[in-house]
Amino acid sequence: MQCPLLYRYRVIDKLPEPASPAAARGTLVHTALERIFDLPAEQRTPEATIGLLPEQWDQLVAQEPELAALCDGDEGVPDLTKWLADAGDLVQRWFTLENPMFLEPAERELYVEAECEGLTLRGYVDRLDVAPDGRLRVVDYKTGRSPSELFEGKALFQMKFYALVLWRTRGVIPTMLQLVYLKDAQILRYEPVEAELVATERKMQALWAAIEVAARNGDWRPKKSRLCSFCHHQDVCPEFGGTPPPLPDDALERALNPPSRRAAADGAHQLVPAPTQVKAAAETS
Numbered sequence: 001m002q003c004p005l006l007y008r009y010r011v012i013d014k015l016p017e018p019a020s021p022a023a024a025r026g027t028l029v030h031t032a033l034e035r036i037f038d039l040p041a042e043q044r045t046p047e048a049t050i051g052l053l054p055e056q057w058d059q060l061v062a063q064e065p066e067l068a069a070l071c072d073g074d075e076g077v078p079d080l081t082k083w084l085a086d087a088g089d090l091v092q093r094w095f096t097l098e099n100p101m102f103l104e105p106a107e108r109e110l111y112v113e114a115e116c117e118g119l120t121l122r123g124y125v126d127r128l129d130v131a132p133d134g135r136l137r138v139v140d141y142k143t144g145r146s147p148s149e150l151f152e153g154k155a156l157f158q159m160k161f162y163a164l165v166l167w168r169t170r171g172v173i174p175t176m177l178q179l180v181y182l183k184d185a186q187i188l189r190y191e192p193v194e195a196e197l198v199a200t201e202r203k204m205q206a207l208w209a210a211i212e213v214a215a216r217n218g219d220w221r222p223k224k225s226r227l228c229s230f231c232h233h234q235d236v237c238p239e240f241g242g243t244p245p246p247l248p249d250d251a252l253e254r255a256l257n258p259p260s261r262r263a264a265a266d267g268a269h270q271l272v273p274a275p276t277q278v279k280a281a282a283e284t285s
């Protein structure tokens, strides 16, 4: 929860946000990288993967028609050909990093969920590779650039979250966490240890406690950061001279029971209360 007010706007007020080209392209590319493994290994070529893009895009637009505006060729907006070509470039870059002909994922788009001391942690893992000896490798695709050293820890937090959930559900700590950055063709690898996953669990508990306090007090303060440049709610943010709308009557209920959702792309992870707990929930993506 980088900004409590943004959490409120997304989870409680559910203020609409325009479709994000980066998120939509990310979803498209993720889908192609998932579907290519439906083909026999020898057919998993760059051409075959890029060939999946038009049909996958049509399906995404059928589900969310407003996405079509992201590549309608209007002022400053790419046309469909350019849109698909840009997605194709990301796919091409993936082939410089990994070769799906020699990979047999155990799972793709794997929904994971685990109860950790009263909270339910859940998320979607892009790919899970399992070695013959049982070692796990968690792979997540990112369509953006790799982070600088300063921000590597933040990027890895999501992966440690997945590792924690897998550890809790399978009893095995993943050997390798692997972030694949397609924009600049980089791979970030990390070998987690038990103490870090325990620390991740504690952070989740602390985050949840902070959200519960904010929800019970109705105190959703803005927290200015680099994130503000990407925030669509500056007009109702006090940091930018705006005034937040009144809290809905059922704000507490909404804050503590957000519906499960899959983020558009590039990973999603959530924590919610275990069924036996008082209603409460938090989203960390």
Ligand code: SF4
Pocket: 003, 005, 006, 222, 223, 224, 225, 227, 228, 231, 232, 233, 234, 237, 238, 239, 240
């Ligand atoms: S503009 Fe910044 S401080 Fe305001 S709600 Fe958005 S992220 Fe938070």
